[in-house]
Amino acid sequence: MPKLTIDGVEIEVDPGVTILQAAEYAGAEIPRFCYHDRLSIAGNCRMCLVEVEKSPKPVASCAMPVGEGMVVHTKSEKAVKARNGVMEFLLINHPLDCPICDQGGECDLQDQALAFGNDKGRFVEQKRAVKDKYMGPIVSTVMTRCIHCTRCVRFIDEIGGVAEIGATGRGEDTEITTFLEQSLTSELSGNVVDLCPVGALTNKPYAFTARSWELRKTESVDVMDAVGTNIRVDSRGGEVMRVLPRLNEWINEEWLADKSRNACDGLKYQRLDQPYIRRDGKLQPAEWSEAFDAIAEKLNGVAGQKIGALVGDTVDCESTLALKDLMTALGSANLDCRQDGAAIDPSVRASYLFNTTIAGIEEADSILLIGTNPRKEAPILNARIRKRFLAGGVNIGVVGEAADLTYVYDHISDSADALSKIVDGSHPFAQVLKDSERPMLVIGMGALTRADGAAVLGAGYAIAEFTGMVSGDWNGFNVLHTAAARVGALDVGFVPGEGGKDTQGILEGASSGDIQVVYLLGADELDTAKLNDAFVIYQGHHGDAGAHVADVILPGAAYTEKNGTYVNTEGRAQLGQRAIFPPGDAREDWTIIRALSERLGKTLPYDSLEQVREKLRETSPGFGHIDDVAATEWEQFGESGSIEASAFTYQVSNYYQTDPISRASRTMAQCTQDFVMGKTEKATGTHG
Amino acid sequence: MSTRNLAKDQPDSFSFTGEHKARIEKIIAKYPDGYQASAVIPILDLAQRQEGWVTKPAIDVIADLLDMPVIRVLEVATFYTMFNLHPVGKCHVQVCTSLSCWLRGSDDVVKAFNDKLDIKLGETTTDGAVTLSEVECAGACVNAPVVAVGDDYYEDLTYEAMSKLIDDIKAGKTLAPGSAVGRQGAEPEGNRTSLKTDPTQTTPMQDLAVAKQKYEESQDAARKAKENA
Ligand code: SF4
Numbered sequence: 001m002p003k004l005t006i007d008g009v010e011i012e013v014d015p016g017v018t019i020l021q022a023a024e025y026a027g028a029e030i031p032r033f034c035y036h037d038r039l040s041i042a043g044n045c046r047m048c049l050v051e052v053e054k055s056p057k058p059v060a061s062c063a064m065p066v067g068e069g070m071v072v073h074t075k076s077e078k079a080v081k082a083r084n085g086v087m088e089f090l091l092i093n094h095p096l097d098c099p100i101c102d103q104g105g106e107c108d109l110q111d112q113a114l115a116f117g118n119d120k121g122r123f124v125e126q127k128r129a130v131k132d133k134y135m136g137p138i139v140s141t142v143m144t145r146c147i148h149c150t151r152c153v154r155f156i157d158e159i160g161g162v163a164e165i166g167a168t169g170r171g172e173d174t175e176i177t178t179f180l181e182q183s184l185t186s187e188l189s190g191n192v193v194d195l196c197p198v199g200a201l202t203n204k205p206y207a208f209t210a211r212s213w214e215l216r217k218t219e220s221v222d223v224m225d226a227v228g229t230n231i232r233v234d235s236r237g238g239e240v241m242r243v244l245p246r247l248n249e250w251i252n253e254e255w256l257a258d259k260s261r262n263a264c265d266g267l268k269y270q271r272l273d274q275p276y277i278r279r280d281g282k283l284q285p286a287e288w289s290e291a292f293d294a295i296a297e298k299l300n301g302v303a304g305q306k307i308g309a310l311v312g313d314t315v316d317c318e319s320t321l322a323l324k325d326l327m328t329a330l331g332s333a334n335l336d337c338r339q340d341g342a343a344i345d346p347s348v349r350a351s352y353l354f355n356t357t358i359a360g361i362e363e364a365d366s367i368l369l370i371g372t373n374p375r376k377e378a379p380i381l382n383a384r385i386r387k388r389f390l391a392g393g394v395n396i397g398v399v400g401e402a403a404d405l406t407y408v409y410d411h412i413s414d415s416a417d418a419l420s421k422i423v424d425g426s427h428p429f430a431q432v433l434k435d436s437e438r439p440m441l442v443i444g445m446g447a448l449t450r451a452d453g454a455a456v457l458g459a460g461y462a463i464a465e466f467t468g469m470v471s472g473d474w475n476g477f478n479v480l481h482t483a484a485a486r487v488g489a490l491d492v493g494f495v496p497g498e499g500g501k502d503t504q505g506i507l508e509g510a511s512s513g514d515i516q517v518v519y520l521l522g523a524d525e526l527d528t529a530k531l532n533d534a535f536v537i538y539q540g541h542h543g544d545a546g547a548h549v550a551d552v553i554l555p556g557a558a559y560t561e562k563n564g565t566y567v568n569t570e571g572r573a574q575l576g577q578r579a580i581f582p583p584g585d586a587r588e589d590w591t592i593i594r595a596l597s598e599r600l601g602k603t604l605p606y607d608s609l610e611q612v613r614e615k616l617r618e619t620s621p622g623f624g625h626i627d628d629v630a631a632t633e634w635e636q637f638g639e640s641g642s643i644e645a646s647a648f649t650y651q652v653s654n655y656y657q658t659d660p661i662s663r664a665s666r667t668m669a670q671c672t673q674d675f676v677m678g679k680t681e682k683a684t685g686t687h688g
Numbered sequence: 689m690s691t692r693n694l695a696k697d698q699p700d701s702f703s704f705t706g707e708h709k710a711r712i713e714k715i716i717a718k719y720p721d722g723y724q725a726s727a728v729i730p731i732l733d734l735a736q737r738q739e740g741w742v743t744k745p746a747i748d749v750i751a752d753l754l755d756m757p758v759i760r761v762l763e764v765a766t767f768y769t770m771f772n773l774h775p776v777g778k779c780h781v782q783v784c785t786s787l788s789c790w791l792r793g794s795d796d797v798v799k800a801f802n803d804k805l806d807i808k809l810g811e812t813t814t815d816g817a818v819t820l821s822e823v824e825c826a827g828a829c830v831n832a833p834v835v836a837v838g839d840d841y842y843e844d845l846t847y848e849a850m851s852k853l854i855d856d857i858k859a860g861k862t863l864a865p866g867s868a869v870g871r872q873g874a875e876p877e878g879n880r881t882s883l884k885t886d887p888t889q890t891t892p893m894q895d896l897a898v899a900k901q902k903y904e905e906s907q908d909a910a911r912k913a914k915e916n917a
């Protein structure tokens with residue numbers, strides 16, 4: 001291992017490490033623009049120049065591998081002077097319009113100009129100006145500010161998997177653009193905003209709404225998909241201004257998917273901010289006490305088995321537990337959290353988790369995707385698969401409709417019955433899995449929501465067993481959920497109890513009269529027409545499908561407005577934190593259920609969030625390991641049955657609108673227009 | 689030079705002629721499997737030879753052909769100024785106005801076009817016959833001033849020589865490439881002024897041997913002087 005000296009500190013590093021990385025170990029920070037540790041090295045900004053003894057010129061440390069005995073100075077006069085020069089050149093063609101730039105206050109160029117810039121410019125000629133480019137509804141551009149670091153180009157190509165940004169022209173005329181200014185089609189496109197070290201690419205929906213220093217930053221967890229991306233919610237007053245990713249190597253690294261980033265404007269529209277009661281066929285505003293009275297009156301004398309409860313896709317575990325306890329107290333076993341009717345076996349935890357873990361994907365050497373399009377269902381997880389793919393030496397097979405997943409795969413078949421051929425070993429991919437050291441499979445909701453979902457799950461189990469996917473510390477069996485609340489609710493046990501009805505049963509019961517009262521906790525992805533005859537209590541935050549059929553509406557809190565626990569598809573419990581208060585009379589959800597239980601004479605035994613969490617920890621061990629994945633037993637599950645020879649359809653057809661928040665979001669509506677309806681119109685106005 | 693963008697008016701489609709298709713196959717075959725993108729420059733050039741300029745449909749076709757993202761092809765096409773992104777006249781004259789050519793009278797060359805064809809740099813005659821473009825150093829400074837028409841260079845030009853060439857172009861005559869004053873390659877005009885000795889007698893290698901010996905002798909002398917002191 002090469003030994004070198006950096007600023008007088010002697011250090012030994014792995015061969016092939018760059019000077020910049022070695023300096024980081026040695027505790028010397030080197031300024032940079034183009035270098036990013038998750039992207040390929042470009043070495044084009046020259047900001048990272050350092051002095052290396054015996055080298056005639058300053059060296060770009062990000063692109064230079066360490067050598068034995070090198071003596072590096074990162075703060076010597078020569079190094080600093082070189083950076084001064086680079087900075088002067090960068091600023092020549094930079095507009096210096098910081099006061100009207102959204103990046104102001106969090107701009108690498110601004111910060112580094114402070115350290116390395118001159119107090120005066122010597123350049124008196126004309127500055128160059130570049131026409132702004134259209135890049136879609138997420139990314140806004142002010143191209144004159146671009147310093148051509150090509151981070152955006154490399155990100156979209158390497159991580160996003162769609163080579164859509166490029167640098168055209170050359171020299172002073174280099175311009176960053178998409179081909180003929182088409183929209184970026186990556187679900188991860190918003191990340192170029194974070195990567196851009198200057199204000200050339202900025203967050204379009206957030207444009208000119210706030211300065212970074214006036215925002216309150218709250219660390220939380222995303223609920224737009226089941227990945228559990230770590231986020232930072234930036235709010236001002238009572239408004240969420242934007243959402244940014246937080247570093248978490250196990251889950252999202254430092255990326256954030258577009259819906260999770262930009263659906264937050266949906267939190268402002270269509271909100272339920274006070275209770276409503278349906279009177280004379282119309283929903284009318286009411287007081288909390290009136291709403292509770294109406295529920296109490298209705299429930300009076302209704303037998304437990306005539307009550308059903310469904311939990312939606314973005315609900316926190318505390319509320320789910322509270323509702324379960326309330327239902328149990330009311331004598332009802334008709335509970336379900338599987339709105340889509342997925343054939344998930346709640347009795348074996350390993351059967352519904354992404355056991356390999358997201359980071360574990362990097363160790364897999366063959367991957368079978370069954371009825372899932374991870375690019376749409378979990379873009380962050382898909383980026384991991386792509387990362388694995390780029391590392392080389394992996395075989396990926398897909399059973400389901402062929403789609404552009406940003407990596408090359410073996411399209412086994414559209415049709416589900418191809419699974420049987422893998423189970424009995426007659427398809428060559430079975431051998432591929434068998435020969436692999438660490439094979440894995442991913443079953444999507446598109447596969448489990450079919451009528452033969454249980455048999456598909458059984459086939460998944462059979463393949464896992466037959467190809468030796470579970471051994472030692474490796475578990476290659478995975479289910480990819482699409483709902484953030486799902487795994488948590490399954491852990492809580494929000495599934496039919498003894499003789500209880502499931503989603504299907506509750507909906508049918510509601511139309512036949514077997515079920516008289518239905519409690520929807522944030523449940524909107526249902527065939528709500530079936531609920532017309534029942535008395536529907538809707539608790540949630542948006543006036544979406546569920547609220548439309550409600551007889552009583554209890555206004556709850558969205559994920560940014562409450563402290564809640566969410567369990568992601570891996571079975572990792574994480575804590576979301578409240579960034580702002582719920583609007584109007586809306587309340588945190590578990591407190592609503594707690595208050596209602598008291599009114600119904602079934603007071604739940606907890607008065608504080610901590611007490612609810614205590615109860616959660618008793619319910620399932622996973623809640624005792626916040627931010628961690630608890631070990632899970634591997635047992636037999638699934639049914640053996642025949643699988644119908646029909647194509648898998650994917651769960652998510654429109655990535656941009658999957659829940660009440662994203663359906664209320666204008667940005668997501670625009671994305672739907674652009675990408676799903678396939679109508680890319682150039683925006684007009686100053687930033688078109 | 690300024691920002692290079694694709695032309696606004698574009699043809700609907702593009703496809704390579706059969707002859708070009710065969711050449712493309714040969715070009716691609718020069719590169720290892722999976723590296724066919726390396727062929728992008730020669731293939732863009734073929735497209736330009738076929739149409740006179742690089743059209744958007746051609747870029748699409750090439751991206752498809754080489755399995756490259758279309759933006760990558762656009763990057764290459766906009767990087768090299770040799771690719772015309774806009775239609776040019778039947779005869780495309782590229783005049784060098786960089787330092788050596790300018791010192792040797794490229795302004796006169798340009799003036800010949802102004803006078804005879806009424807076009808300035810960057811313009812095309814109204815009948816679409818001739819386009820005059822300004823280029824940076826054409827790499828033939830020794831024979832400056834220089835213009836390029838197609839693949840050929842016309843060198844040692846003067847106002848008169850250029851005017852005559854323009855007449856020939858107008859008359860549709862085949863032009864004789866090379867120096868207007870009859871120089872061969874980069875040799876000096878008239879008689880040779882240097883490298884007059886017989887190269888077989890004093891090769892550079894022999895010179896080096898002599899120099900080396902002298903150097904070693906002086907080193908030895910220096911060492912001895914030191915020892916004596
Ligand atoms: S737009 Fe931003 S990220 Fe892209 S090259 Fe320019 S400065 Fe770098």
Ligand code: FES
Pocket residue numbers: 031032033034035042043044045046047048049060061062063
């Ligand atoms: S960070 Fe090294 S050249 Fe840009």
Ligand code: FES
Pocket residue numbers: 784785786787788789790824825826827828829830832833834
């Ligand atoms: S300057 Fe004209 S050829 Fe070099």
